[in-house]
Amino acid sequence: MRLLTILDPLTRPLLLFLVSAVDTVLKPIQRRVGIDRMGYFFVLPNLLIFGIFVLFPMLLNVYYAMTGGTKLFPADRPFVGLDNFATLFECENFSQPNSCREDLFWRGIFNTIQYVVFQVFAIVLFSLLTALALNRRIIARGFFRSVFFYPVLLSPVVVALIWKWVLQHEGVLNAIVELLGGESKRWLLDPNWAMFWVVFVSVWALMGFYTLILLAGLQSIPPELYEASSIDGANMLQDFRFVTMPLLMPTMFVVLVLALIRAVQMFDQIYVLTGGGPGTRTQLMVQYIYTTGFSNQIQLFGLSAAASMVLGLSLLILTLLQLRLGNQSSLAG
């Protein structure tokens, strides 16, 4: 009612009308289901959307993973049980993708692991360093905050095209290298450099987002704690270790989980930047799923669905593991 008193005389009757209209609709429902169950009523629309657009496709994916053939409609597809999973895991030596029946799946797995490890580590590290720097009283702090956040606003395709232009043989980077007396290089054609650049570009593009989250975390740390630690004679490193890090840990875990999920899902940017190449050096699991299910002439939806389930399950395990570690460390803290 306090809200109504501050509203202007024109808005107040309108709002009162709306409230009474909603009340008229909800009261009979509340009488029927009871006040305790009204919560379910309110989340029902969202649950329906979740069910139709997330849960149902997930269940459908499980069904596809257990069927074979090339037909699109589920009813036309023969049930094959776990055959698609058996195909994916048919391997003489798991460390040698060439010895596996679905060698591209295993190459995708190894590339994804490598990409995720380096990309997540780099993105958390550089986001943290940047957030720490931007949290200090530096000149043009607002400008720098915008600069680091700007790439986040770009579409992944645009990011990839910009960097392709920079990294191609006749590109900007080689022009600079030659200007400095160095020898130009085919950066994306060298298998090791290709993975480096793929990680670098994604860190460049996404770092601003995680920096922003960490910056918010840093700013929520009460300044009194730093005052107290300085009275105790702590230096900058000790401040960071005993005040900043423990209090930033929950935010760090959020960043870690988000960065991990995003890294495992990575597709568009790499697809445009290297096409998964040279060869299959930067082809990640999502690209394998896409190619197998959609871009081949004979589209193997079952195999593709099985691979996406493997990806989903690994992501789930990783996330749960992280959350568990996070809970343990907060309890210890």
Next chain:
Amino acid sequence: MRRILLALSLLALLLAIVPAFAQDAVELRIRWYDDGNEGEVLRDLLDRFEADNPDISVEIDTVPYRAILENLPLDLAAGEGPDMARVTDLGGLAEHYLDMTPYLSDAAYWEENFGPFLNWKRLPGDNASIPGFMTQLTITGPFINRTLFEQAGVDVPSDMSDSVTWDEWAEASRAVAEALEIPYPMAMDRSGHRFAGPAISMGAMYFDDMGHPTVMDEGFHAMAELFVNWHLDGTMHPEMWPLSEGYAGANEEFANAELVFYMSGSWQVGQFSEQIGDAFDWQTVPNPCGPGGCTGMPGGAALVGIGGTEHPAEVARVMEYLASQEVLGEFAARTLFIPAHAGLSAAGVDFDTDLQLAKDSLGVFVGQVGTLEQTAFDLQAYAFNRVLFDASRDRLTQAMVGEMTVDEAIARIQDDVDTALAEEG
């Protein structure tokens, strides 16, 4: 007052009813992609059709070529396709085509003029359906930048011999590139279809005695090894195949005179006429030779009716108009496409260009039709040829970057093809 109300009610009723009676024209949609100006030409032709046939309107949905390859099959499988589509996976999508025979006023015209190419769009065992017509016949073959040869003082091999080998072209292209510091001596479209012509020339059979697709022969191996080695020694554009996914072309490099020899196909003539014009002398040369012949690959795009259309009779009317000799002749002339129409082939097409380079190139491509090997036609007619093409493209790329040997790559191609065909049943 009552009268006024009655009049207003009648007026409202009339306004509601009139549009229903003034029935909108039947709207047909074409899923289309462009290589050059053909979408523009088609629109112009359809505008004329719509003027004469006000009961039909045709919308062209122009999409990237990749969407034709990857999205259209899914839409068709889901029953969400357009009424007509321009396709290149001719046999692979045959189950979704409309057999227009009952709706055509003169089915014999189609058999007579498109006869040899109708089989490309039919399911195995089907010898009668008429699903559409070829918008163009394409022939793969190489383009060279003659100006670069002249500037480098290197003889153009095809000036001196009618049967130049791939090795001779590679040597000459390298010599030109070295002399003028041109970045790329040779390039080939990143496509298994483009690779197939040279492979057949080297003796690849592509089918075993039982008609099952195979790449396990010396001819395929010879071309695969040559091709991979050219990527390793810098003869071929080193980034195009290894750093792409799916199809990629070297049009820009060729148009910028950064490329000496470009293995592509006849559909590029229109684009090069516009992009290059007479900025330098570009020309088509006959397909290089090997023990299996001097062949490229036939191919092309077709406009087909889609079986799920709700307006098959109207689709057939649009198709009859577009496939008529007069209209198709104009389409070919303005797009610089080689027509796949017996009547037009006999009468000849007066291509709508003043550029002699383009006319000469088209002349060479037309001349190549007679040199195409039977294997090339069989492969083009094979419904699942894209499985072979895509596997060749992707596995050879892996060999280029050292992920596997050429032998392993060939074994993998065979394995990929066998697995996919087994799944298809």
